[in-house]
Amino acid sequence: MELKKKNVLITNIQRYSLQDGPGFRTTVFLKGCPLRCPWCHNPETQDSAREIQFDLEKCTACGACVQVCLTKAICRVGNNIIFNREVCSRCGLCIEVCSNSAREWSGQEMTIDEIVTEVKGDEMFYTSSGGGVTISGGDPLYFPQYTKELSRCLKEELLHVAVETAAFCKWSYLEELCQYTNLFLIDLKTMDSEKYRKVIGTSLEVVQQNIERLVDAGASIRVRVPVIPGFNDSEGDYEAIAAYLGKLRNRLKGVDILPFHSYAWKKYKLLGRWDCYQYKNTESLQPEDVIDLAKKLKEAGFTTANSSLTIGGLT
Numbered sequence: 001m002e003l004k005k006k007n008v009l010i011t012n013i014q015r016y017s018l019q020d021g022p023g024f025r026t027t028v029f030l031k032g033c034p035l036r037c038p039w040c041h042n043p044e045t046q047d048s049a050r051e052i053q054f055d056l057e058k059c060t061a062c063g064a065c066v067q068v069c070l071t072k073a074i075c076r077v078g079n080n081i082i083f084n085r086e087v088c089s090r091c092g093l094c095i096e097v098c099s100n101s102a103r104e105w106s107g108q109e110m111t112i113d114e115i116v117t118e119v120k121g122d123e124m125f126y127t128s129s130g131g132g133v134t135i136s137g138g139d140p141l142y143f144p145q146y147t148k149e150l151s152r153c154l155k156e157e158l159l160h161v162a163v164e165t166a167a168f169c170k171w172s173y174l175e176e177l178c179q180y181t182n183l184f185l186i187d188l189k190t191m192d193s194e195k196y197r198k199v200i201g202t203s204l205e206v207v208q209q210n211i212e213r214l215v216d217a218g219a220s221i222r223v224r225v226p227v228i229p230g231f232n233d234s235e236g237d238y239e240a241i242a243a244y245l246g247k248l249r250n251r252l253k254g255v256d257i258l259p260f261h262s263y264a265w266k267k268y269k270l271l272g273r274w275d276c277y278q279y280k281n282t283e284s285l286q287p288e289d290v291i292d293l294a295k296k297l298k299e300a301g302f303t304t305a306n307s308s309l310t311i312g313g314l315t
Ligand code: SF4
Pocket: 052, 068, 069, 070, 071, 072, 073, 074, 087, 088, 089, 090, 091, 092, 093, 094, 095
């Protein structure tokens, strides 16, 4: 087993997750994503570099960080501490001196051995619930070699492995991963290529081709549809998504409708991205808000009875 993989950072290892695949899951979040969805629920996983989270609510304005910062990225203005990320060199000195944990790293290096050892601590929960480990992010396919190696090692430990991805990557990356992955959780955000390119900045055709190739390869797939107000929640959007998935129905494990939620607001603040967060005034959707999409997917042959259709993911 390769012991050290540099440059891939982990933002979180979340235990007892019930919505990232079957049973109790431990979800490993990799830091880095080729997409920039403006509603992203995990903005700390977009940038592959380590970032500093600054929590103004914990800051007592003691000024210790101002004293140690060599680039003058931090300054005091009256009783306020101002952090200019543009001149921050990410040296971390301010984190070391902050006794209030108001400044923290997002993203830590972990060896694959360390991850495997940590997730194996929950093995009895996987066994009793039919669960396992989900590799998420960010996007694991942004780090194809690392993800392949991590999946291989997890499989070697006889763990159920799910990989959550937007499938915007070379087909060969997914193809190689198939042998080590029990389940792919693939995001499908819209069927409108122009909108996909304009808002997400990349090609929907690549995603569609990858989904279809995975289906042809016999991979086990759940497609996840995030429902985002103003982006993909029109009747036309729902019809197009249901029509496309309906054609693949017999070869998909299922579809999970994921209603938009606004819980990520604090993360945007901690990362200094609050001003550019477009969904700061958008309220979370409730399951009843996505019922029209659920109806269309039911008409296309998916059903909640056998979990081939869920709102919120498997529980
Ligand atoms: S990480 Fe270094 S450069 Fe950035 S604010 Fe902290 S002390 Fe200053």
